[in-house]
Amino acid sequence: MLASFWKGRGIPKYMKLLLIFSLLIGALPVLALGTYSYIVATNDAEQKTKESQSQLLAQTQNRIEQMMKSLELMSIQFSTSSTVTLSLREVLDVTNLAQVQDLSKGLYGVQALSNISEGYLIDIEHDWVMSLTSVVPLSRHPIREQLSIYEKQPSNMFWDTGSLIATGNGVADETVRLVQKLPIMPLTQQPRGFLIFGLPKSQFQNILLQKTEELGHMYVLDRYGNEFLEPNKEETAKYNPTNARILDKIQQNGESIGFLYGSVGNKATLFSYRHTDYNGWTYVYALSAQEMRSQTRKIAIGTLIAHVVILLIVGVLAWIISRRMYSPIKRLNELTMAVSANVATIGSGKDEFSSLEERFRSLFSKGQQLNQQVQDQFAQLKEFLILKLFAGQLTESDFAHRSMICGFPTEWGSLAVLTLQIDTLQDTRYRSHDRDLLLFAIHNMASELIPADTRFSPVLLNQYQVTIIKSDLTDEGELKQYYFAMAELLKSKVHQYLEVSVSIGISRSFTRTTDAVRAYNESLEALKSRIYLGHGIILHYDDMHAELGETATATYSQLKWTEEQLVQALKLSGPDKAESWLESYMSVLTERNVAVNDYPLFMMQLVSRLYQLVHEKGGSVQQVLGENASYSELMKLNTMEDTSEWFKNELLAPIGEYLTQLDEIQYESIANKVVKLIEEKYNRDITLEGCAAELNFHPVYLGRVFKKETGMSFSDYLIEFRIKLAKEWLKNTTMKISDISEKLNYSNTTAFIRIFRKVVGMTPGQYREQNGNINRKH
Known part of the structure; x- marks a missing residue:
């Protein structure tokens, strides 16, 4: 039957295409692979050589500089x-x-x-x-x-x-x-x-010889471009043109590390260089490009032989396989004819494989579109289900059935609603039209920060971000702490990444999902307490009425004021002053008889404020405070005394030390800027107030910082600098005293002579007679 088909119909079109395709697919990859292998091998060899040279230069530099820095340290210690x-x-x-x-x-x-x-x-x-x-x-x-x-x-x-x-x-x-x-x-x-x-x-030179490979040459240029370690200057003269190019790239382009090719004795040579600002030296490694690429020739010969062998094998296999593959393709073509009415037949001008491809492409495209639509709508379906729950449009059984489809939690001890709202966009980098975009960003953060197995889908409802959280805890106090921790995590991350203040209201616990409407209203009611307690609060519905009382409001206000005084003291005066405000904070908690359940909330609020101070200064809480300064460690403390000591040792002291380090760096930079201004403007009317205005600092603050760094006041330093210049001019020039006075911006010569005599102990004329180099020559 197959023989009669071959005689009557000839070689099918697909078989011809398959045979030609088999030959091409066997030959082209071999040619491409060989070419690619040679190029890749060449590039890899060059890249590895560059990396090796760069590492070698870095090791040499580190070893030489370590030796030099050790001597510098010993020199300073000795001097x-x-x-x-x-x-x-x-x-x-x-x-x-x-x-x-x-x-x-x-x-x-x-x-x-x-x-x-x-x-x-x-x-x-x-x-x-x-x-x-x-x-x-x-x-x-x-x-x-x-x-x-x-x-x-x-x-x-x-x-x-x-x-x-x-x-x-x-x-x-x-x-x-x-x-x-x-x-x-x-x-x-x-x-x-x-x-x-x-x-x-x-x-x-010994260090260079230890690090230099057999095929290369390593040398060092000083800051002027001279090779000072090679004893044979004639040998290194052939590198001078390339050295000049290296120095040009370093000076004009600022490329301290790089590679370039140069010609040495009519041979292409790869130069790797590494410039250091420590002493202005440049470490150079020269390697012949011909030697570097010699290994790739073996790959080229091997690839050529493989080409010939593989092409012969492919030709034989293509003929055998092409004949045997036609029968199953034909059966598959007949089987798929029912998929589409527009089926290509053997004599229709298209081969069977093309027809199969069109049919499968059509099926795959439709299936992919359907799958994408389902995935896009599934997330919206879950949020829509929660919105219907808050609208009171679902029964308990209906929601339970749909929750299983959406992958929501099916078992829990209790539930609670967390409702978040942005406090204000005033004094931030955002505008009112950015509020919806910020809410969407917060919505995504809630989905990522709160584990999926502990929540239902977060939703955006009006101007709020709402999340139902589940817990297996049974103790009410533990539940409050758990929900508060979740809310505090979300609030702190929003402030850290988006730099906006938010408040969060927490509902009472409930077990029936149909009570979500009531819980949502409770969380909204808790948010309303911001009118008394201010922005950035996290409040549970059970604590709301107690907090809104006159006494509780006064207590919170006093604690909030004491908290701010503590932070300001830590910024301006250091840990000692902050510790006294911490004791005042603890005293308020004791004297006002704050409820036991509220005590951890105030403590975590204070910790959060100190965390915020670290973030404001650009620091990382983990790096500045360490692992002991965490909420979990705070919750382990049982007495107020232990809590107070924990605050002092784990928070106030490290933060104070961190702020002091920042101030010292800032003070030194400020003092250097003032000295530079004095050196530039000594011949003009320069004042502390003018410098403060130019540097955007308060004059009192600038004067205090300058005296701390230099050991003298601004005016004394200015007088000292001017008198120093006057002494140089009196010794080495014939300038008149009146001209010197005018050049140093003194109002008159008498004032200059009076100040000079006060500082030096003699008049300018007497100083010139005793020290003037010109007088000695005469």
Whole structure:
């Protein structure tokens, strides 16, 4: 039968298409796979090489900088020691044996810990220099020639990569020097002395050799673009053009980490670089691109061989499989003819596979559309069911039947309604037309924050977000705490992410779903108490009438006022002052005889307010306070004394410390800005009030912060700065005293002379006679 079909009808169209398709699908993927494999392998090799080089540079940088920072730390510790400080105040020679021994121990200690090759402690004023081996007059020491260069450097501590030291055998050995001006906090720009330590460049070169692979070359450029660690300068000269490109990218584009290709000896080379702002050095790794890509050639040869073998196999299999596949396709085509009236037949110009595809596509499209419609409407159906429940349009049995279909909870101990409303949009970044959008966002947050197995679908009803919550608890007090915790979670998250204030009303517990209408009205009634208690409340219906009484309202008002005083004290005065307000808060709770059930609510409200303070300052409650400062820990406390101690230790103290750290950072920044203004505007009418206006601070606050950071008032600092400039001009220029007075913005020369004599102890003319460099030349 099959033979007669082949003779009478010829090769079916689908079989021809299948045979051609089989050949194409076998050949094209092989070609594409081979090409793709080669490209991917090449790119992967290059990417892995870049990652390896970047990691290698980072490791090298970290190791070198760790070595340098360790020496800097030891240098600072040594320079700030009492031995060094006292030594810089007097002449030092071999007669001061004890002092020399103490300084030598310090230098030897640094040498033992950091492997330095040289160390110098220099006193310019008293003309002595102490090295690792001796104490000699500075005027006879070769290091003096370098000091004039070091004095001009703007930094108090810097690294010199171009100096030389003399070794014991008279051969020059290259070194890198750490230079520190003394004292660390100078009162003038002229240093009194220096502390210099030298590390051999071989120590840096060893690190580079340990990190460099066989096929690459690693080197380091200083802040001026010079390669200072390579002994063979001619060898590294071939990298100079690429080094210039690297420095250009760093300086103009700010790319501190990157890669680029360059030509070295007519060979393409991959350069990886890493620039550090710590000392301005740039770490570079050069690797030949030809060597990097040599491994991919093996993949190309293997892919070519695989092409030929797979194409032969595909050709044979395509012919065999195409013949055998036609019979089941024909039967499937006949079976699906009843699906559609527009069925393509064998002789209709379409192959059977195309007809099957059209029929299945039609069925799949219709099924997908139907499924999407059901999913879109299911969520709306669940909300519609809850809305009908609140409207009183469902019976108990009807709602129970439909709840099973919607996946609602079917068993519970009790239910309660939580109704949320936005308090106000005033003083927020929102407008009145944003209220509906905010409610929708809160609606989604309620669906995510409250577990699905503990609630029915949240709904939006008028201007409220309403949720029915179920619980298996039986104790009324525990139920209130449970519902309050749910409400507090929702309220705090809304404030955290949306920055709006909301209030939540909680109904009494009920068990029959038909009582949801009454519970909804109770939650609305609880929300109305905001007229007495203010915004941002969470109130249970049972507590509403007691709270609305005259005594309870006064108690709440007093607690709310005390709470705000506590927060303000914590902001302005620190934990000690806040603790006294905490004691006042606890005293009000005791004296007013607040109900036991209400006591946890007030405590959690106070905790929430302190959490809010942390968020307002940009901090994280988890990071600032830790795990012990949680609602669950608060609920474990049984006495007021324990609660008070918990507040002091777990909340007030950490928050106070956090606020103090923020203030210190802010104070230092403010003082630096004022100093910059003085340095820029010393020749104009500059006042504390003008600086405060420019920096947007109150003058009293700005003056207090400036004096705390600098140790002197604004006016004293301004006078000190101006007199400092006057002394420089008197010493080094021929400017008239009246011109100096006018340039420093004094009202008249007499006022300038009076202030100068008060600060310096002599008149400007006397100072010029004693200190003027021009007078000495004459």
